Amino acid sequence: xNLKELTxxxxxxxxxxxxxxxxxYLDELAFLVDTAGGKVVKxxxxxxxxxxxxxxxxxxxxxxxxxxxxxxxIKTLVFDDELSTAQIRNIERILPECKVIDRxxxxxxxFSKRAQTAHAKIQVELAQYEYLxxxxxxxxxxxxxxxxxxxxxxxGEKEIETDRRIIRDRISFLKEKxxxxxxxxxxxxxxxxxxxxxxxxGYTNVGKSTLMNVLSDAEVFAENKLFATLDTTVRxxxxxxxxxxxxxxxGFIRKLPHHLVESxxxxxxxVRETHLLLHVVDISHTDFEEHIKVVEQTLFELKSSxxxxxxxxxxxxxxTWIEKDADDLTPRKKENISLxxxxxxxxxKTGLPTIFISxxxxxxxxxxxxxxxxxxxxxxxEIYPYQYIIEEYTYNESDTDI
Numbered sequence: 276x277n278l279k280e281l282t283x284x285x286x287x288x289x290x291x292x293x294x295x296x297x298x299x300y301l302d303e304l305a306f307l308v309d310t311a312g313g314k315v316v317k318x319x320x321x322x323x324x325x326x327x328x329x330x331x332x333x334x335x336x337x338x339x340x341x342x343x344x345x346x347x348x349i350k351t352l353v354f355d356d357e358l359s360t361a362q363i364r365n366i367e368r369i370l371p372e373c374k375v376i377d378r379x380x381x382x383x384x385x386f387s388k389r390a391q392t393a394h395a396k397i398q399v400e401l402a403q404y405e406y407l408x409x410x411x412x413x414x415x416x417x418x419x420x421x422x423x424x425x426x427x428x429x430x431g432e433k434e435i436e437t438d439r440r441i442i443r444d445r446i447s448f449l450k451e452k453x454x455x456x457x458x459x460x461x462x463x464x465x466x467x468x469x470x471x472x473x474x475x476x477g478y479t480n481v482g483k484s485t486l487m488n489v490l491s492d493a494e495v496f497a498e499n500k501l502f503a504t505l506d507t508t509v510r511x512x513x514x515x516x517x518x519x520x521x522x523x524x525x526g527f528i529r530k531l532p533h534h535l536v537e538s539x540x541x542x543x544x545x546v547r548e549t550h551l552l553l554h555v556v557d558i559s560h561t562d563f564e565e566h567i568k569v570v571e572q573t574l575f576e577l578k579s580s581x582x583x584x585x586x587x588x589x590x591x592x593x594x595t596w597i598e599k600d601a602d603d604l605t606p607r608k609k610e611n612i613s614l615x616x617x618x619x620x621x622x623x624k625t626g627l628p629t630i631f632i633s634x635x636x637x638x639x640x641x642x643x644x645x646x647x648x649x650x651x652x653x654x655x656x657e658i659y660p661y662q663y664i665i666e667e668y669t670y671n672e673s674d675t676d677i
Contacts, residue, residue, distance in 0.1 A: 479526025559593035
């Protein structure tokens with residue numbers, strides 16, 4: 276049995292980030308560490324106006340971290356923000372026996388672990404090299420140790436003697452390969468015929484792949500881990516004699532590394548070229564509203580925020596709430612709001628078609644199908660008014676995969 280790496284995670288409360296928000300970010304960072312194969316044994320949080328330019332933390336808190344790390348023989352530190360080359364170098368001088376990893380490198384490590392197809396592997400490798408290039412001076416000494424585990428996967432281990440020129444050449448080569456793949460993917464999308472395209476989008480680990488399986492009778496890999504799905508899966512589906520293409524996409528996350536957004540352009544093109552978005556939200560998560568904002572911001576950056584959206588609140592089977600005592604006059608919090616109240620609130624708030632489901636328990640799936648069919652019919656009337664008469668469409672059941 277492989278023992279998990281003992282890991283310490285570190286975050287800041289700043290002028291822009293409250294203590295509550297920092298705690299939520301660190302909880303998510305701990306989940307990322309677990310997904311990568313580590314075990315968080317301690318969190319350190321410091322109140323600072325902004326990160327220290329030398330060591331991220333102030334000197335007093337850094338000494339506190341050093342004492343704990345040495346006493347407990349911790350080998351891995353993970354910081355919740357992206358670190359500069361100087362910060363990493365200075366921290367490693369203080370703790371020479373520790374791996375110093377930031378949130379970006381951790382996410383890249385998970386993507387490297389999750390990548391299965393040649394396409395995904397090329398995208399991840401490109402993101403890793405682009406992350407590595409400005410940190411190459413540090414990596415010369417860092418990689419000579421040839422340590423394994425969290426944050427150590429990928430091209431760095433086998434490119435110890437490489438220089439910037441070779442890495443730049445490799446980046447150019449990978450970009451050329453991805454451009455060719457982009458052309459192939461674009462051709463594939465064009466060859467799918469004149470179907471309305473529907474894409475599942477949402478924060479990572481909200482249950483998109485589980486919902487994909489329920490709606491399409493597919494067997495898409497689904498797991499209670501972050502970024503379980505990297506490659507886009509597309510299926511042709513027919514509800515009430517209405518055909519459309521349904522795709523499952525990579526999950527979004529706060530502080531998504533820029534390198535990944537750029538490298539996964541061809542994968543995210545599936546979102547850009549879709550006609551209808553099913554925005555899946557984990558209603559049982561205490562921070563689901565923040566997740567919605569992150570997804571909406573990411574869609575805006577992808578120039579996809581103007582598409583029709585169905586808001587799908589998933590995991591109602593896990594949603595819990597506490598009814599307030601009638602004598603309690605304090606304002607109600609999130610945990611005091613019932614599911615029916617939330618349903619009415621969100622439908623009124625967004626003006627979007629909204630549905631509350633449990634993909635795992637298959638609750639309200641028929642209602643979701645009805646909503647999807649209604650929206651897809653509208654889109655056919657707008658996009659392909661002459662090519663399709665939906666009511667007369669005859670579906671070939673053997674034609675399921677795209």
